[in-house]
Amino acid sequence: MGNKFVQFILALLFPSFCVGCDTEGSVLCAACRNAIVVQRVPTRPAGRSSLSMLYAATEYREQKIASLLIGALKYHGVKRAADHCADILITHLCLAQFAPQKNYLVTAVPLHRKRLRERGFNQSELIAKHIAAQYALPYAPRILARTIHTTPQTEVRERAKRLENVKGAFVCYNAQTVRGKYIILIDDVTTTGATFEACAHALKSAGAKKIIACAVAK
Numbered sequence: 001m002g003n004k005f006v007q008f009i010l011a012l013l014f015p016s017f018c019v020g021c022d023t024e025g026s027v028l029c030a031a032c033r034n035a036i037v038v039q040r041v042p043t044r045p046a047g048r049s050s051l052s053m054l055y056a057a058t059e060y061r062e063q064k065i066a067s068l069l070i071g072a073l074k075y076h077g078v079k080r081a082a083d084h085c086a087d088i089l090i091t092h093l094c095l096a097q098f099a100p101q102k103n104y105l106v107t108a109v110p111l112h113r114k115r116l117r118e119r120g121f122n123q124s125e126l127i128a129k130h131i132a133a134q135y136a137l138p139y140a141p142r143i144l145a146r147t148i149h150t151t152p153q154t155e156v157r158e159r160a161k162r163l164e165n166v167k168g169a170f171v172c173y174n175a176q177t178v179r180g181k182y183i184i185l186i187d188d189v190t191t192t193g194a195t196f197e198a199c200a201h202a203l204k205s206a207g208a209k210k211i212i213a214c215a216v217a218k
Ligand SMILES: [Zn+2]
Pocket: 018, 019, 020, 021, 022, 023, 028, 029, 030, 031, 032, 033
């Protein structure tokens, strides 16, 4: 039995409905996908940054359908939404003329093991795997760990407080993998970039050369 057949049966048993218009068939229909405005240029990392570049594909607040898509993945366990999130990010990376080289590798912002247990999966990891496959780059699972169970960043208002909230919250467990590498770091949503900065700091301390941060939305 082929994988396609299994997927066909699963789609029959558990049909998808579009997050934007509720049409049956897909988590995101073509019309709603086309309605999402994708940025054409990278975002400048704010202030003094450990990031070489920050790519954020779309606007979380303005792009209602994109936020519904991310919410479906993150809070309602709709794993199929990860393909669509990755597609939006890839569209942005193409428009922004991002061209990874051979010494690049892809990884995801980790969840604390407590949150991972609650959610059952790391949404950023699912997106990151698609990105790695798209660019035929190695995907490095779990080279970072979140050691402190922080307050969700969305609940912390100011940038200074957000930076403080995640500072030192990450460690790199695998210096051998990251040494001298360009790391494409994936997250679903970035607000102030504080989480990216904290991850980048840990990766750079472990010997990574450059960190390119990519989020589906900001
Ligand atoms: Zn739709």
